[in-house]
Amino acid sequence: MDQPRVCEKYQHCRWIGAGAFGKVYRAIDTKINCVVALKLTELEGDGNDGGVPAVSLREMSVLKEMHHENIIKLLDVVLQDGKRLTLVFEFMDGDLLEFMKAHPDRFSDSNLIKCTTHAYSAPEVLLGSTEHYVAADMWSVGCIFAEMVNQDREFEEGS
Structure with a gap:
């Protein structure tokens, strides 16, 4: 699998899998040298004219409100040129x-x-x-x- 660049802060290591809403990669947060999971969602070509899908907005808003040791933490959100949305999660092996x-x-x-x-x-x-x-x-x-x-x-x- 190709490893698209999110930004300088995250260095892709390997592809983990894909789901209905994007591809997931294991990566390194180069600022703090920590393993993270990147969920990349392409926004172009899916009929939404480059807007962020409602399901992604919902996922982000719910996860930003959740603070519990047993819920995966959403660490960061990166929007690249309105073409790709990347959700950065803590990594679970x-x-x-x-x-x-x-x-x-x-x-x-x-x-x-x-x-x-x-x-x-x-x-x-x-x-x-x-x-x-x-x-x-x-x-x-x-x-x-x-x-x-x-x-x-x-x-x-x-x-």
Whole structure:
């Protein structure tokens, strides 16, 4: 995968994955020498005329308000020439499923069910819906719950 430059402050290390709303890279914050995750969303060519999508605005506003040790921190937001939005998050090595498989005996501890998890998108989002409904979030919550209960991914990418 190509590694587009966000700004001098962040040096890309490697591509982590992609979701419905962007590509995620592992990077280094060169100012404080700390590993971060960069979520890059291209704003051109998706029908929004270079504006920031409502789903991104919602994500940013909710995460800026959340201050809890078990919620990923949004550290920075970079808008490049109105063409690319980059959300900078604290970096978490792994996801909930990986943690559960590595520590099956500890899964019953409710304090541990606070790690990051695989990203699930509702079918309407995957089919290109530009509207965002609570039902789409509930789909994701249901998939995550099934993943936690079964300790297995219900839907793999491409299936």
